[in-house]
Amino acid sequence: MIKRNKLILGHKDLKSITDDICQPVETPPGKGWLTLFLGAKTLLIFYIIILGCVIAKGMGLLGVNHPVAWGTMIITFVFWIGIGHAGTLISAILFLFRQKWRTSVARTAEAMTVFAVMTAGLFPLLHTGRPWLDFWLFPYPNQRGPLWVNFRSPLLWDVFAVSTYATVSIVFWYIGMVPDFATLKDRAKNQIRRKIYGALSLGWRGSARNWSHYEMLYLLLAGLSTPLVLSVHTIVSFDFAVAQLPGWHTTIFPPYFVAGAIFSGFAMVVTLMTLVRIGFPQFKDYITIDHMEVMNKIIMTTGMMVGYAYASEFFVAWYSGNIYERYVFFVSRAFGPYAWSYWIMICCNVLIPQVFWFKKMRRSIPVMFVVSIFVNIGMWFERYVITVTSLHRDFLPSSWGNYAWSFFDGAVLFGSFGLFLTLFLLYLRVMPAVSIAEVKPVLPVGRDDGHGGH
Amino acid sequence: MSEKNRPEIQRDQTYWRSLEHYNQDPEFLKLAETEFQSSPLREGEAEDGVARREFLKLMGASLAMATASCVRRPVQKIVPYNKQPEEITLGVPNYYTSSYFDGSESMGLLIKTREGRPIKIEGNSDHPLNRGVSIKGQASILNLYDPERLRGPKKNLFNEKRTNKDTIGANWDSMDQDIATQLKKGGVVVLTGALSGVANRAVVKDFCQAFGAKHVQFEPLSHEEVRAGQKACYGDDLVPFYRFDKAKLIVSVDADFLGAWLMPMTFSGQFAEGRKDIETMSRLVAFDSNYSLTGANADIRVKIKPSQQLDVVLGLLHEIVVKKGRSSHAGNGAVKSVVDSGAGAAARLGIEPALLSQIADDLWENRGRSLVVAGGLPTLTAQAAELQIAVNFLNQVLDNEGKTIEAKNANVGLQGSWADMLALINDMKSGQVKTLIMHKVNPGYVLPKALGFFEAVRKVEMVVSTADRQDETSGEAHFIIPDNHPLETWGDAEPVSGVFMIQQPSIRPMYDTRSFQLSLMTWAFIAKQGPKRLQEYETYYDYLRAVWREEVAPKVARGKSFDDFWLEVLQKGVVGEVGSASGRSFRTDAFTSIKAPKAATGLELVLYPTVMMGDGSNTNASWLHELPDPVTKITWDNYASVSLGFAKKNSLRQGDVIEVTVGGNKLELPVNVQPGLHDDVLAVAIGYGRTAAGKIANNIGLNAYTLMGFNGTKAIASGLPVEFKKTGKTYELANPQGGQTMEGRQIVVEATLKEYLKKKDANIHRHHIWSLWSGHQYNGHKWGMAVDLNSCTGCNACVISCQSENNIPVVGKKYVLQGREMAWIRIDRYYVGTPEDAEVVFQPVMCQHCDNAPCETVCPVVATTHTDDGLNAMTYNRCVGTRYCSNNCPYKVRRFNWFGYAQNIEKPLHMALNPDVTVRTRGVMEKCTFCVQRIKTAVNTAKKENRPLKDGEVKTACQTACPSDGIIFGDMNDPNSQVSKYFKEERAYGLLEEWNAAPAVRYLTKIRNNGKDARHEKGEHA
């Protein structure tokens, strides 16, 4: 039997685990957090102003045009949705595979999912010409005949997929937190805290019979989330794959997008975890370098899967013999006016993660932080490449054109980080960042005195 | 003052226009009594902000009000007429025939009005000459509603040097009194543009007689060179009528007869006529120094520089007369001595000698059925007259005179002259001119500063202008008496002698303006001078009728009483026909005395008019500026076009700014690297760089007239040596077309005539298309459109017509650069062949109304669906603006309202909006609808009359505008419809057919009659 490393470092007992995890929630924020929060909030306010301008004045403020009718908003939507995948993946799929190491990072990863989906969800709503009419995308009874929606449109699938995904992710995340809220309630020193966390905990007491249902529910939700998480990015990829545009109309898109989503999601988890480790040093015992290493392995693997997808697109384009496909890949994408974005993508997504072949690199916090940032940049550019380079030169050369990048494009991209980080930082302060109830059972893993993990 | 000299506007309260005033409403053809009772002005003034009728209501953008909001809608008012004019039915358009003269071509019009407002200008289908209307003719509706028109007469408050521009409103009575007094002093000159029409000319003639005035006509695009050539060769000072329909071989030496020379709308129709039957289609050979629209449509295009124009003609003559010894002039030594200089022309032109002799042989082969033309600004070189004489001689040799060139049917109106203008400046300088009356001229803009027009005009005691705004010239006038817009006033026109057109007003004058003609009559009346008819009539309408009674009716009334004749005139808008022709005798000595061309080296200037701007008059219309140039596709600018070789040699790139110096005149122009241009040519469009035209046209591009040179009284626009200097600056040129070549895709299918004769669907690569299911059935009508690429000349008339019909906004240069142009129909221009000798193909692309429309499938809110008559419907009010449809459209014909364009329309330009088409709000997608409003109107009319719809009853806006009948629309379910027949033609193909979107548009292969065996010599995929 292979000797396992400890999942939790330090000489913890149950009480110290509770204390450690509850500490950020129960003590006033430190300077570091406050600074970050103020920065994020400023960015969020800026974001709101920018979105206000776009809604008030029109989509023309962004760089979208003919033929590139989708731009930054859709790119960033797919980017955030992709990031939102790692959370569910870590908590659901790894749960099903009984990967105990997931417990320390699952909560934060799920939170990241929820916030990323929230950030992402804004984009398709706001990128429409008349966002105040977005509710028309839902099939609700109405006085127009009634006039329904077009269930054949991938955008409608998106509506269903993203809203289902958001709902189920939030439910999954929340159900996971219910016992921890009970802990917080029981530790609460003042009545208001007690009431709030009491309400959030739904009156959870932790009886064995309830735990039995709870575990079953958690398993079921994990089981349901797994196909869901795969379906969501599949459906997001349908937005492109179902269209007939060369460069979009590709059967490899669903797995390619899912792999890319996992890739970018894990990169974002690594980014955030390194930040959490810096901001809350007590979490170093829970989010250990071993955890980070495992995630880096996944990043490298999925990075190569994505690289394979890039290559296979070229092969298929060549093999199909279709002149439009061939043009998009062999002329436009890799060597056209947007070649720079293509090569940024290749560098960031395929080449840079290769450093993780070396154990030393995998376990180096600065290296993994930098690499994860590059992967995030690369994955944003992947969507940029798919969206913009495919659209900018399609069938009739007469309608070719370039994306007219404007100040507002950059502003919505960076502003969205304001929303995400604000939510994330708030989460770190008000919710237990590591699952208290889940960490405790894995305490003995890798310890000589315990009965070992399974 | 008596009632007499009041402007017309004051008079229509009573029924002053009696029986004669008819309209051409297709249904009722009723007596028009007082159509002007319903002037929008009066309503607009009285109830501003009140939705008087549907019209104003529709005008406002469809606002958020559209949604099922839970609040009561704002209170709207309905304001009925006091007395309703009989011919007006709310919501039903009236049509009036009229005419439009652009200084060169007179076109028959059909003006659509709704509730008394003209909203659309179309060609008069009964007209014997033109079918469509030129771009400027269609856009003249914007001139009518131009917010910057003067709203009444103005008096200039001059300082001593007459350099300031302060004006006050003038009082009609005292102004007329002042002018009449001044006129009596003598020294009167009436300076006008070319005048078309019997009465229009007669009134000026009468006026000149009254005051002993001199009439000077000036047109920048004057055709003076043609007249001079005709005069030298035949003794006739006229511009002959050309018959491109009868010619089997057309050789054009820089005459852009399909674009901007002489009468392009008529000629386009003729040209298409001569090519309709493909097996016997004509061949067009163009020797082109600028890349003109004619060059773009040529079967064989040879790039030349202006100094070679004469060489071309002499070269052809040399081949025919000397080398082959053909024609009766073969032995003539004098002729030979001139023609000999044409030997070796092919080498100088840089073409295969075989090609030139082939063209010469063909010309001889087709003698009597060929046509050689030269003319226009690019031929206005130092040897312009020689070129014309040589061309006339060549036509004489080829026996074309009287067959394809008809002097008898000449246009007698085109008397504009640079020489007369220059002489007038001298007269003014010397103080001989005491009063100058200017009408439809803008010498302040056109004439280069060095000619001293401004100094000269300031020496004139009294200057009167009839410009509709304070433009470059009328700023120098003591009085600006704004002329009525052509849509507001009576007039006439005469495109070729024997064909007479009426210009009928379709709206009461919007402002306190007065027609030029009535002004002349008024002054004559006050001064009590001049012929009786000038003083006798109260209105110009009465005068015009009198002139027609005296001068026109005897020629063409064919025994009808004048009242019947007049009724017919008003109904049809045009009477008479193009008569037969006969040959004239040629003065050979005119030819034998011409000098041989000198070989020139170095860069040469070519000035040319564009189809949008023309000579630069009336260009304060946004449609014109946003319309892409047919060949370069660039909008909102003029530029210096140079060849690829030249650009390479001097390392110039598109948009680099160079300083161009021609004879001491400098201009800093951006470079357009133009394929297919001669390496020694630098071509610049005129008509830009207005400084006092209005908000839209001011400072768009640069005024290239300033580069012209003058040799005595001879104006030289082309062939002048050019020096250039790089400035290091760059400038963005807005070209809405992205790719310039077809990248080897099957987009525009072309075949040579030989290929076509062998195999009718030559070069069409058909795909086997199959589907998993059978598709929907279309039982009633199923609308379809066929576009004959062999007829399409790429003239852009359809684009403007669509814009006018469908309320399509203009976005401006900034947004064209960002790819936000809104045109529903665009004409794609692709270069084919080698870049140095690039040939051009055109393809109008509108929504293809695919049965399996990719756009519909992806719309989440069913805003775009398919109708049961085969239309791809776009429901603006349902659209939330995801723009997915645009992404998924293979033809990229969908347009998005990135901003609220409609809300920004300046009043009263909103009156030009079509009330039958919803004005789109911000954030919705729009696209070609196949003019569904026209379909609906026609279908409803047929239903109302209990009869089936006739083929051809529905005509889309683009179709009606097409001068060459290249667009056919109709019911595909009717096997006998014209469109079905086109669909069945073997050269019909669908764009991107293999994608199986099943488009409802078919294109018909373009056939190039260039004598070659195959279109593509080197592995180009067709």
Added chain:
Amino acid sequence: MPWKTSVKATLGLALTGLVLGVFLSGCKFQPGWGYNKGYQPEQPIPFEHSLHVGKLGMQCQYCHNQVERSQHANVPTLATCMNCHMQVKTDSPHIQKLAETYNKGGTIEWVRVHMLPDHVQFNHSAHIRRGVNCQTCHGPIETMQKVYQFSDLSMGWCVNCHRQPENNAPLNCTTCHH
């Protein structure tokens, strides 16, 4: 437990509501929320349809004379009113106001009752030709003292009539929107 019941009740209600909503909306369940049904504004002259049509039996087309030719059912010109009111009831202050306006060449600003959004193209003449009674849409106009909006004029209301097979009416989007 009250909690339990309330949770149950809420869930139950929501579900029933959803299902009912979906089903009923497909039937002829067309409430007039948000529409101007019943709108009955004051008019500058209290013209009574009940008097002119109901009592005097005048034809609609006498005043709305272009309704068979045009998409618009025009509001009569003042001249039409004056055809009769030159003689009839000239002592009424309203008629005097009318006559005065007419003689001055002015006009009356009626308040619009039936308002369709700008993107809806409704053609009166086409409906008249198919024999649709004025009352079908405008209600018992002959009994209205003051005109009010009888139908809600919602899209569903239009479509429900167009949908009936016996009407053989088109259901294309372009029928009304272009």
Added chain:
Amino acid sequence: MAKKATGGLAAIFHDEKQILQAATRCREMGLSKFDAVTPYPVHGMEEAIGIKRSAIPYVTFVGALIGCSVGLFITVWCSAVSWPINIGGKPMISLPAFIPIMFELTILFAALSSVAAFAWLCRLPKMDPVVIDPDLTSHKFAIFVPEHDTGYDSGKLEQVFKDLGAAEVKRMAEY
């Protein structure tokens, strides 16, 4: 499963092993309504107490079936029955295009119905439940035997728990 709140005896332990033993012991004593309160799900507790497998999966399955049918119904009914519109030349019932909707609704209904079943089975949410010891959600373990359980004998039980190493034995008036 706790019925109407009743009193009982609660024993608090500091070790996971002790509470497992205590639970086993209780079961051996014939008690059946007792429950354990733990900060996390203790491995082996279900066997020790004799808790049957949760019934939630059945609800999930039914929920999934309903979701799938609702998806099919909505798509087909809206596209082909309520207002059939020719969209992109596709058949009215474009089944392949409806699958994503059906799938998503399946998951949504399954997940939400599972959560509802969980709430129902656990009688959640509760307002202000009685807390035996606030540390039970942190590091202590408790076993609670209701007084109406068969063979309930508070004295005997207290002794048993003490023997098994209970840190504290409490009489609860209400739980």
